Amino acid sequence: xxxxxxxxxxxxxxxxxxxxxxxxxxxxIPVARGRSLVIIGGSGQGKSVTIKIAIGLMAxxxxxxxxxxxDTALIxxxxxxxxxxxxxxxxxxxxxxxxxxxxxxxxxxxxxxxDKVPRKEARERAVEALARVGLPASVANxxxxxxxGGMQKRAGLARAVVAQPEIIFFDEPTTGLDPINADVINNxxxxxxxxxxxxxxxxxxxxxxxRKIGDEIAMLYNGKIVWRGPAADIDHSGNAYVDQFVxxxxxxxxxxxx
Amino acid sequence: MNPVQAVGRSTLGLLRTAGSVAIFAGRGVGAxxxxxxxxxxxxRQVVAIGYLSLPVVGLTAVFTGAALAxxxxxxxxxxxxxxxxxxxVALGITRELGPVLAALMLAGRVSAAIAAEIGAxxxxxxxxxxNTLSTDPxxxxxxxxxxxxVLTLPLLTAVADTIGVAGGxxxxxxxxxxxxxxxxxxxxxxxxxxxIESGLIKSAVFGFIVALMGAYHGYNASGGARGVGRATTxxxxxxxxxxxxxxxxLTSLFTAK
Numbered sequence: 159x160x161x162x163x164x165x166x167x168x169x170x171x172x173x174x175x176x177x178x179x180x181x182x183x184x185x186x187i188p189v190a191r192g193r194s195l196v197i198i199g200g201s202g203q204g205k206s207v208t209i210k211i212a213i214g215l216m217a218x219x220x221x222x223x224x225x226x227x228x229d230t231a232l233i234x235x236x237x238x239x240x241x242x243x244x245x246x247x248x249x250x251x252x253x254x255x256x257x258x259x260x261x262x263x264x265x266x267x268x269x270x271x272x273d274k275v276p277r278k279e280a281r282e283r284a285v286e287a288l289a290r291v292g293l294p295a296s297v298a299n300x301x302x303x304x305x306x307g308g309m310q311k312r313a314g315l316a317r318a319v320v321a322q323p324e325i326i327f328f329d330e331p332t333t334g335l336d337p338i339n340a341d342v343i344n345n346x347x348x349x350x351x352x353x354x355x356x357x358x359x360x361x362x363x364x365x366x367x368x369r370k371i372g373d374e375i376a377m378l379y380n381g382k383i384v385w386r387g388p389a390a391d392i393d394h395s396g397n398a399y400v401d402q403f404v405x406x407x408x409x410x411x412x413x414x415x416x
Numbered sequence: 417m418n419p420v421q422a423v424g425r426s427t428l429g430l431l432r433t434a435g436s437v438a439i440f441a442g443r444g445v446g447a448x449x450x451x452x453x454x455x456x457x458x459x460r461q462v463v464a465i466g467y468l469s470l471p472v473v474g475l476t477a478v479f480t481g482a483a484l485a486x487x488x489x490x491x492x493x494x495x496x497x498x499x500x501x502x503x504x505v506a507l508g509i510t511r512e513l514g515p516v517l518a519a520l521m522l523a524g525r526v527s528a529a530i531a532a533e534i535g536a537x538x539x540x541x542x543x544x545x546x547n548t549l550s551t552d553p554x555x556x557x558x559x560x561x562x563x564x565x566v567l568t569l570p571l572l573t574a575v576a577d578t579i580g581v582a583g584g585x586x587x588x589x590x591x592x593x594x595x596x597x598x599x600x601x602x603x604x605x606x607x608x609x610x611x612i613e614s615g616l617i618k619s620a621v622f623g624f625i626v627a628l629m630g631a632y633h634g635y636n637a638s639g640g641a642r643g644v645g646r647a648t649t650x651x652x653x654x655x656x657x658x659x660x661x662x663x664x665x666l667t668s669l670f671t672a673k
Contacts (some may be wrong), residue, residue: 215544240550247548254545256537258460271454272550317549 164227166191166357167212167325172221173381174207181207183381184221194351194358196372196389198365198403200412203378205361206251209327212359213246214239225325240272247323247356249347251330253314255302261288262298265317273321287316290353291346308339312346319350326351328360332367344370365404368392377403379412440558440632447552447559457560465526465561465627466568470575472525473518477576480513481505481583489592501592502599503606505584510607514577515569515615516663519622522569523629523655530561530630531651535637535644543635558635561627569623570616577615614670621666622659629655 165188174182181204189195199205210216212223214230223230225245233242255264265284269275275283285295291312302310311331318326331347332340344367351358351371362368368375369389376386377400385397392404402410417425485505492498534557537543546553581603588594630651637647 210544213548215547236552243548243550248545250541250545252540254541256542256545267551268549271556 164191165189165224166193166226167359168224169208169212170222170224172208172211172218172223174204174211174216174218180381182211182218185378185381185383187212187376187383189357189359191357192355194360194371194373196360196362196368196375197378198361198363198368198375199378200363200403200414204381205363205378206329208378209329209359209361213248213327214243244268244272244321245324247318247321247326249311249314249318249326249328249331251333253302253307253310255310255313255317257302260299260301261293261305261313264302265313265320267317268321283320284316287320288313290319290350291316292342308335308342311335311339311343315343315346315350319354322354323356325357325359326354328358328362328371330362330364331360331371332362332364337366340364340367341370347371363403365392436636437628437632440635441628443554444558444562444628444631447554448562452555454556454560457556458563461560461564462568464529465522465564466571469518469522469525469568469572472521473572473576474579476517476521477509477514477580478583478586480517481509481580481585482587484508484513484580485584485587485592489588498592501588502584502594502602505588506581506603506607507611509580509584510577510611510615512615512663512667514580515573515619515622516659518569518573518576518619519626519659520656522565522572522623522626523652523659526565527626527630527651527655528648530627531634531637531648532644534631534634535647538635538637539640539644553635558631561631562624565623565627566620567623569619569626573616573619574612577612614666618663618666621662625658625662626655629658 167187167189169185169187172182172185172187173180185208187195187197187208197205197208207216211218214223225242230242233239255261256267259267262281262284263270265287266275266277266280269280269283270277281298285298288295288298293309293312293316297305297309297313302313305313328347331343335343347358347360348371358371360368360371369392372389374386375389375392376383377397378384379399384399385395387395392400395401395404398411402412408414485501488501488504488508489498492501492504534543537557543553543557546556585596585599585603588599589596633647633651633654634644637643639646
């Protein structure tokens with residue numbers, strides 16, 4: 159199934175509602191192998207739900223998710239699910255590092271727990287991954303609470319890439335960071351995605367981040383993808399929704415419920 | 417909404433919760449009884465749930481044993497039966513107060529801690545992170561806590577039994593004029609092994625309830641810090657109520673034999 163024409167990741171007709179609120183209304187998102195797609199959209203527009211459905215943390219009400227052509231709903235056994243999850247890496251919005259573990263144990267978590275890599279080797283690989291995101295070996299034995307927000311994001315990125323995933327998801331990677339740290343994270347994301355040659359899907363409302371890390375950008379509004387195109391075209395998309403969002407204008411077709 | 421609708425809605429809600437707890441418990445038991453196990457996590461929980469609860473359980477037991485001795489001595493005095501106080505204290509502690517008080521102390525200390533920790537992990541997406549790292553949260557978080565509580569609460573109860581009886585012994589010999597050797601002999605001759613075993617069996621069940629309620633409410637916490645607080649309260653209250661309910665059911669079963 160691994161031909162180059164098959165999208166590496168595809169959401170097809172995905173629908174999700176919470177009570178009466180329809181968050182995703184038949185969304186189709188194919189992502190080609192090795193491409194980086196950024197999904198933009200306002201708060202509450204279903205960006206996080208999209209990524210959670212894509213990675214299997216949430217089940218859609220309708221529609222399918224395909225990874226490398228395989229319908230993920232057909233994965234039944236725990237072992238197959240674990241193998242499937244091993245293809246993913248994810249950087250969470252708040253890094254989601256485990257408080258009770260040291261930084262190296264966090265970074266090496268998949269290696270030591272799921273892949274059964276010996277602790278010594280796992281630690282070495284974790285320290286290497288930390289170095290790649292600009293963190294010195296001295297942080298390896300610290301706990302997450304002892305790191306700044308930016309350093310936690312870097313450690314989270316190291317954890318996402320250490321097992322060399324095929325698809326990486328980035329959930330609001332620059333939220334809560336100052337502009338300089340945000341740019342550092344953006345650069346690291348671009349560097350790591352290129353190094354691994356993997357497919358990337360990011361969600362953000364930070365346009366600087368979207369421009370930097372995306373090959374393509376798609377905009378989610380009212381449960382549908384209202385525009386999708388190359389990142390370079392975002393400033394002249396000809397789409398009123400995108401223009402309003404990119405320029406941060408209160409006036410336009412996007413209505414904010416007050 | 418009319419009263420019938422209100423009762424119907426509450427009943428449905430209760431049944432939904434009971435079903436949800438049962439499914440959660442089934443997954444927890446399944447994860448506890450099959451590999452892979454996380455030995456490091458289990459060891460950490462044995463220390464946190466068992467070892468670190470020793471002081472609070474011990475203190476509760478000694479004071480309860482002492483107060484029980486005084487009460488039974490006073491009550492027994494109303495029909496000239498003060499001398500059976502050692503036997504009643506021993507029976508009350510081993511069959512009832514030891515397991516129940518140890519479980520209630522654990523409900524307050526451990527159930528709350530489990531709910532708060534797992535609830536905070538839910539709120540900060542650490543549970544989602546576990547899933548993405550190919551690690552089943554039931555195996556990593558729930559099973560070690562269930563196993564540790566089921567294993568350590570009977571041990572804590574054995575300690576509570578010993579210290580509780582010792583509390584009664586101290587009061588009896590120091591303030592009520594009982595002979596020490598006679599007190600020990602009366603206690604020893606009176607107690608059967610079933611008195612102790614039934615209490616330990618109860619405490620294993622209570623341990624399961626305490627850990628289950630903490631894990632269930634923490635795992636299903638929602639709504640940020642407020643949700644974690646709510647989960648912690650629900651965990652303690654539901655654990656305490658279920659411990660009492662299970663105590664009655666088990667005591668009925670044990671006394672019917």
